Amino acid sequence: MALVYITCKDQKEAERISLYLLKKRLIACANIFPIKSMYWWNNKIVNDNESVIIAKTSNKNFKKLVNEVKNLHSYKIPCILKINATANKEYGKWAEQEMK
Numbered sequence: 001m002a003l004v005y006i007t008c009k010d011q012k013e014a015e016r017i018s019l020y021l022l023k024k025r026l027i028a029c030a031n032i033f034p035i036k037s038m039y040w041w042n043n044k045i046v047n048d049n050e051s052v053i054i055a056k057t058s059n060k061n062f063k064k065l066v067n068e069v070k071n072l073h074s075y076k077i078p079c080i081l082k083i084n085a086t087a088n089k090e091y092g093k094w095a096e097q098e099m100k
Contacts (some may be wrong), residue, residue, distance in 0.1 A: 001092055002062055005081040006053040007037065009074050014051040017072050026065045027055040028095035056095055059084070 001030050004027070008014040011032060018030035038047050041090045069080055079094055087095065 001084050001085045001095060002057050002059050002082040003054040004053070004057055004062065004063065004065060005079070005080040005083060006055065006073075007035070007075075008051045008053065010049075011051045013074060014053050017069060018053055018055065018091060020072060021068065023067060023100050024068065026061045027057045028098035029056045031033060031053070051080060056085075056087075057070045058096065058099055 006017065008017060011034065014032045016061050018027070018032060019025045022030065033052050033054070034054045035050050036047070037050045040044060040046070055065070059082075068079060068084075
């Protein structure tokens with residue numbers, strides 16, 4: 001199992017991307033949180049409000065998920081990070097069933 005951390009410009013974009021990935025069965029679940037981000041962009045430090053998606057997926061879906069998010073995302077360079085995770089047996093089984 002993998003968690004995919006995706007930053008978005010706002011909650012609306014995060015919800016749109018999450019719903020799309022759910023409908024495509026590339027993820028089993030998405031959590032969306034408001035966050036405060038600070039980062040370098042165009043030689044300046046940016047202090048911004050964003051939303052983050054934490055999506056639960058399988059390792060085999062990650063590459064396709066990345067391609068889909070890149071096509072949907074408003075950022076020129078979206079943050080899409082894969083974090084390997086181990087789930088409890090019941091949750092892992094449920095998640096795999098939802099991505100078929």
